[in-house]
Each structure stands twice: as structure tokens, then as C-alpha cells.
Amino acid sequence: MKRGLLLAVLISSIVIASCGRPIPLLGPTPTPIPPPAEETAQAFLKAWEQGDYARMYGLLSPSSRASIDLGKFKRIYQDVAAEATITSVSTSITSALQEPPEAQVAYHVSMETLLVGSLEVDNVMNLTLEGERWGVNWSSGLIFPELAGNFVHLEVRTPERGDIYDRHGLELATDGTMVTVGVVPGWIKDEGKVLHELKRILGLDEEAIRGKYASARPYWFVPIGDIPLETYEAERGFLDSLPGISCRKKSVRAYPQGELASHVVGYLGAIPSDELEHWKAKGYRGDEKIGVAGLEKWGEECLAGRRGGALTIITSRGDLVAMVKEQPAVSGCDIYTTLDAGLQRAAEAALEGKRGAVVALDPRNGQILAMASRPGFDPNIFVPGISYEEWEALLNDEGRPLVNRAIQCAYPIGSVFKVVTMACALEEGGFTPDSTFTCTGVWEGLGPEHPMHCWLQAGHGEIDLVTALAASCNVAFYEIGLKLYELDPSLLSDYARRFGLGKPTGLRCLDEEAGLIPGPIWKMRTLGEGWAPGDGVNLAIGQANLRLTPLQVANMMASIANGGVIYRPQLILRVVGTSGELKEAFSPEVMGHLPLSERNLKAIQRGLLGTTTDPRGTADEAFRGLGIPVAGKTGTAELGEEGGKPHSWFAGYAPADDPQIAMAVIVEHGGEGGKVAAPIFRKLVEAYFQQGGEGER
Secondary structure, rough: HHHHHHHHHHHHHHHHHHOOOOOOOOOOOOOOOOOHHHHHHHHHHHHHHHOOHHHHOOOEEEHHHHHOOOHHHHHHHHHHHHHHHHEEEEEEEEEEEEEEEEEEEEEEEEEEEEEEEEEEEEEEEEEEEOOOOOEOOOOOOOHHHHHHEEEEEEEEEEEOOOEEEEOOOOOOEEEEEEEEHHHHHHHHOOHHHHHHHHHHOOOOOHHHHHHHHEEEEEOOOEEEEEEEEHHHHHHHHHHHHHOEEEEEEEEEEEEEOOOOOOHHHOOOEEOOOOHHHHHHHOOOOOOOOOEEEEEHHHHHHHHOOEEEEEEEEOOOOOOEEEEEEOOOOOOOOEEEEOOOOHHHHHHHHHHHOOOEEEEEEEEOOOOOEEEEOOOOOHHHHHHHOOOOHHHHHHHOOOOOOOHHHHHOEEOHHHHHHHHHHHHHHHHOOOOOOOOOOOEEEEOOOHHHHEEEEOOOOOOOOOEEEEHHHHHHHHHHHHHHHHHHHOOOOOOHEEEHHOOOOOOOOOOOOOOOOOOOOHHHHHHHHOOOOOOHHHHHHHHHOOOOOOOOHHHHHHHHHHHHHHEEEEEOOOOOEEEOOOOOOOOOOOOEEEEEOOOOOOHHHHHHHHHHHHHHOOOOOHHHHHHHHOOOOOOOOEEEEOOOOHOOOOEEEEEEOOOOOOOOOEEEEEEEEOOOOOOOOOHHHHHHHHHHHOOOOOOOH
């Protein structure tokens, strides 16, 4: 009680002594401590790594936000990333100095780019404390120290594109030089003069020129048109002196052999719109040309090399402020093909004026010596750029010159298929090479109401199986077809697939059609009908919706020639680097073996030799007097409802006793195989061995 009274008196005395103002008893209240500035800097940098520009903007100081809106802030980062080809950003804080209300945070930035490699940047971020919050005092200098008030500029360095050669080193595709004439809108001082001179040099309308850069950013290079190097040299002094005009040399494709092997070599074209993002992710700007067909497409990344560049900081006048990083371009690799240019030229000449294809292989290794398709095209027309009208004209051309008939067209092959039928008959059907048939010119195996005819109206009389192949006796193969059908309706179809037919051959670098081997399952699924005896009989002579590519037929003949080995057709010999070093070598690759015994294979080979040497052979006349023995098979493929003259085929190999070349020749709507395709085959055999055959074994 006394203690409480004394405490009350004491408190009253303190209050009176303070003139009525209470005096705190617990000491002074501490000033709040702000969070470390380093936390804000860390959050800002992490948001940059993630591309979260809204989060970054939210961490700016009020004064910085007042000087730039979110949209412009975001565009600056995106534009710098695009121009410098930045793909990723990683950051780390190295030190921090905090003396409220100011702070400085030092940080390191690592940027990965597509064209100039890794960028390592050390920088300092200033922050200001306003209230209890640190804010970043922003300028574009936080990206690169020298960038504040300036611009990032990347001069892309395009490497020289690799060449494409035949097997002997003849250039099929190589690099030339053109000059891209463009403008930097912000540098133009006399627009009227710029437009007038560009019109004179490029032949473009002034409004079309203006339209190309009307919406471009002021200090970006805008390509207007290309001119030959010779034109640039003649106009160089003037072009280099006119403010606003900028010229850049670039490599362009040239095809010194013109149409030769154009379907194989291919050509360059604009990046397709649906592939644009894919190529931009690899460092392309989007206005380049890439391989869009043939080996140019297959080997794009190899041929194109590695792009480089010089990343700089420049003023609005284009003056250099700083060189950020330089990366040299690395030239593309060269591709050596298996093609023999001499044989290729002879094949294309033999098809001139016709629609068709030739495929020639080395049966010992599967290497493609020639792949000709006609009509053709000159890939040089694509070099300066092709107009929409010109492109439409090519696409609508009835001759389909852009189509590689050797691998992109599947045809009925007629009697060439009798090789497969004979093989199946010998291996699965109970027939022997000595099996005999009686051909009167008419066959009634499906009933007298469905007579079928031999191509030789008078008939072949008594004939054995080997001779039936040489003479292409339909009656013999009608009988075989019916017997195989009775054994198993799918037997012949399945056997053909074991020959590698009716599916892509495995050619690695060009797109090919699969073709079609019809059979019971296919007919039911496609037509809703069962496979009838007549289907089996028609298939035995190469009809009944059978469709194969010339490459498949040539590969089949190569396998028969070499003793039964099915090789993957090979079109690339090797890839060579810029210094001549071997980057990659391609070797023969075995895909399988023909389902034939050695005895039966030799019987087929005898029949194929008889085609060109037996008086009853369907190509005896075509090869008479040729000093090189040829084995092969004619085909005259009827077109059914399509009408018109049949397709003319000859497929075989030479020399018959030491096969070094296997070929398939087709002439669309050419007529009889022995009279049209066989003479072309002979010409090519003569041309090949007159030039000494293939020089690199």
C-alpha cells in the first residue's frame, strides 16, 4: 500500500517536472531499417533471366517509371535481344554498397548468343530508397554499360556456302557474290535523291522502295534489292557516299552446270513462313535463302556453315561507341556426291524431249551414278529470286519439271515385274528353270469367257521358264500367277516386298515415294473388294495397280546383278571441311538379301541375258552388235483407264558377266520397252564404258 502510494507520487512529480508532458519510461523508439538494396537488385536480375519484363518494370524507382512506360521498356529489351541474337541471360551479384537513400550493386551478366558466342558483361546498378522501398534507377545502360542513349547493332557475317560436287570433283553448286543494297532510315538526309538513285540502280518503283522501310526502326538496316558484284563496283563510289544507303556483300548460289542433276542438287529459296521461327532460333534473320529442295535442303546446316557477326554499340548517327564482341563466320562444308557427271549428262541428253527418268547404280556398293529426270529446270532461275508468276508457271507446267520422276513418281512397270514372279515361282511355287509352258497366243485359265492374250499373237509355242522370261511370254506368267494365287493369294505380293519393293529404298537425303504392291489386304481396305484370281494373274505380269519408282526397279536389278545383296542406295560419298579435312565418309550399307537360292538366281540371270541375246528376246534387236554383254528386262506397262500409249521400260545391268552398272529407264507413254527404253539403255552403256567407266572404285 505504501509502495503504490510512493510510485504514484513519483509519477506525478515526473509529469509536473515535464510541464505536463509525459516522459516515456522505456527509452527512444528505433528508426525502421530498410531491406537490403541487394534483394531488389537480385529480383530485378532474376526477372531479366526469365524474360519477365513486367516484373522488372515494377521494381523501377518512381522517377524511372515516370520516364518510360512498360511497353517501351519491354520493347527495348526485346529489340536488343533480337538484334544481338541473345538466347539466354544469367546473372550474379558481385558486390553491394548501401548508404541510404542510395545504393550501388555490382553484377555480372553472361549472355548466350547465336552469332557472336558468349557475352560477359560487368555492370553497376544504382538504386534509390523511397519510403521503405528500394527502386532501380533505370537506363538502357543496365543492359550494356555503353548502351545508354545509344543503339545495339549487329553486322551479320554470312559464311561462304559449301560446294556440291560430282564424284570426280566437278562443281554442281558453288558460291558467287552479290551485293544487297539497303537503307538505314535514320541516316537518310535527302530521301528524294535516295529514292531516285535506288530506282535507277535497282529498277524498282520509288513507292515500292519507300514501302520497304516505311515502318522500319530508324537505325536498322533494311534490304531493298540485290545487284551483281560488277554493278556494285561500277556504282560503288556513289553508293558509299549517299547518306542513308548501306551496301552489304553476300554469297549467292551459282549452278555452273545449269540443268545438270538439278533434281538431285536442288536449289535455294526463301524461308517458308511456317519454318521461320525454327530458323530464327538458329540465328537466321528471316530474309535469307535456304535449301528448299534436293541436296541443298538435306545439307543446309552442313553447307551453310556457322554464321558470325560483329556486335557493336553505335550512336544515332552510326558512329562506333564500343565493340562488344566479334565472331568470325566459318565456311560451310563441301559435299561430294556419288554422281558421275558424264553419265548424268548422257542420261539427260537421252531423255531430251521426253518425259521420263533414268537411275544408274553401281551394283557392287549401291552408289548412285546417275539420277536423271525430264523435263528439268535450271536452278539458276532461283538465284535472284523468282516472281510469283514465274513460280506459278513452273507449278502449272504440264511436264511437272520440278518433280524428280526417278524417286517421286511411282509407275506401273509391266513385264519388268516378271523377274519377281519368276523368283517366287522358283522358290515358292514348285516351278523349276526347266518348267515348260505352251503358248498359243491366247490363255483361258480363268475360263473361256475371260480369254487373256500374249503380246505375241502367234504365240511362243513350247517354251521353258528361263526363255519365257527372255521372251516375256505372258501366257507362261499367267499360269504362274494363277498357281501362286491358288497356293496363297498374298504369296506374290509378300514376295515382292521381300525384294525391297513397295516401300522407300532407304535413300537418306532425298524424299522418295513408297510405291504400291497391291494384294488382298490392300484391295479390301481400298476398294472394299476381295482379291480375285484375275488380280493374281495380272500382278504376275506387272499390272493390277502395281506402282514402283525407277529407283526401286534399278535397285532390284542391282541386287540381281551382284548376287543378291540389297544395298541402301547411296548418293553422298563424303563431307569435307573448309581446310580439306574429312568430316564424314559414307560407306555401302547392306539392307538385306534377295530371297533366292544361288541356283535360282543364276536361272533368272540367264533369262535376263537372253532378253538381249536370244533371237526370241524382247530386246535382241536393240542390243545387237554391242560389244558389251547386257542383261535386262523390257516392260511395256499398260495404263488401263488412263489410256494413251503404255510406259516404256528397260531395266538391267552390264557387263552381264562382270556387272559394274545397273540401270532402270522409263519413258512415259513411250510405247514398247524394247523399241524405246532399251535403245536409251544401250546408249548409256556405250557412253559409260567409252568414258572408261567409273573412275573411283
